[in-house]
């Protein structure tokens with residue numbers, strides 16, 4: 001079977017790129033080994049939080065800021081096309097400290113932001129209590145970051161899948177891609193469930209599994225490596241009034257949904273492809289959550305899960321076509337920021353496919369940056 005584009009991976013990134021390319025008239029086949037949106041894109045918390053996540057103005061920070069800036073238009077368009085609401089919220093978030101050491105660390109962590117002209121406001125403990133009446137009386141200090149947003153990543157994913165269906169993406173579910181077909185040093189297709197499929201471009205959006213394909217006749221070591229980083233999560237049901245802002249403390253974050261559900265995350269664990277939820281993980285999350293909002297001790301447990309963040313060796317995303325394997329385009333390695341980076345990834349990878357040109361914003365994230373490292377090791 002021949003198509004213009006093959007997308008490997010039915011997460012938010014793969015489905016979003018497939019939808020964009022198909023709606024512009026290309027014939028797109030997407031291969032997903034299981035079901036759509038059941039891995040990291042489902043497991044995430046949905047924070048759109050570059051100021052909370054990053055510690056300097058770097059190319060990644062600028063990419064995240066650009067993506068955050070286009071989020072409102074992105075979710076508005078999705079809603080208009082699909083009538084499914086991704087629940088985009090823009091009330092801002094708070095960073096909090098409950099002891100002296102954390103207060104000092106927080107000040108250090110966020111100091112650079114004021115000098116870089118980013119929007120944030122230091123709060124006394126009383127001001128924190130005005131924002132969040134349910135907060136522990138032990139809170140010492142906080143910062144309000146008014147420009148941070150959130151989406152409900154599961155609802156966002158549903159609307160992206162619907163957009164892809166409307167655009168005519170051809171989904172192959174339960175179709176595991178095992179091999180990239182390379183001919184004359186070009187990627188020309190894939191093998192999925194034992195069958196050959198050819199295309200002009202192959203887009204690798206396979207998340208934590210993006211470096212597991214076999215590539216006969218090609219030195220695989222020049223391709224980037226991706227490792228999974230487990231994050232355990234907990235959801236509890238509280239009154240919708242309990243929390244109306246996303247909160248970050250030194251160890252965890254709390255993300256409120258409109259219906260009173262609070263998402264509590266997350267661990268950062270290097271345990272391979274193991275998605276188990278552990279007693280230790282849940283104990284740490286629930287103990288920290290009660291320290292921040294004591295009334296959560298009585299909140300009912302909704303569910304617990306774990307997901308795998310796709311991490312490259314330098315923890316930066318991998319975005320663009322590989323110069324030594326033309327036809328093979330990477331859209332992966334989004335690690336902790338894949339929900340935030342979805343709109344800009346979809347826009348710039350689609351632009352690359354249509355124009356053959358790599359946008360300047362993508363240059364620091366090229367898959368080619370690993371070539372010399374691979375030769376040396």
Ligand SMILES: Cc1cc2nc3c(=O)[nH]c(=O)nc-3n(C[C@H](O)[C@H](O)[C@H](O)COP(=O)(O)OP(=O)(O)OC[C@H]3O[C@@H](n4cnc5c(N)ncnc54)[C@H](O)[C@@H]3O)c2cc1C
Pocket residue numbers: 008009010011012013014031032033034035036037038039040041042043044045046047048175176177178205206207208209210230231232233265266306307308309310331332333334335336337338339340341
């Ligand atoms: C606990 C947790 C919390 C997070 N919180 C946030 C957050 O608040 N904000 C944020 O911006 N980001 C967050 N992230 C990160 C974000 O979820 C990811 O960066 C993003 O979802 C990656 O999307 P993806 O489509 O690349 O990967 P995935 O959603 O993992 O999708 C990859 C897909 O590829 C499929 N696949 C893999 N191999 C093959 C194959 N050989 N053949 C066919 N299909 C294949 C998989 O089955 C999967 O469906 C979080 C992640 C975790 C785990």
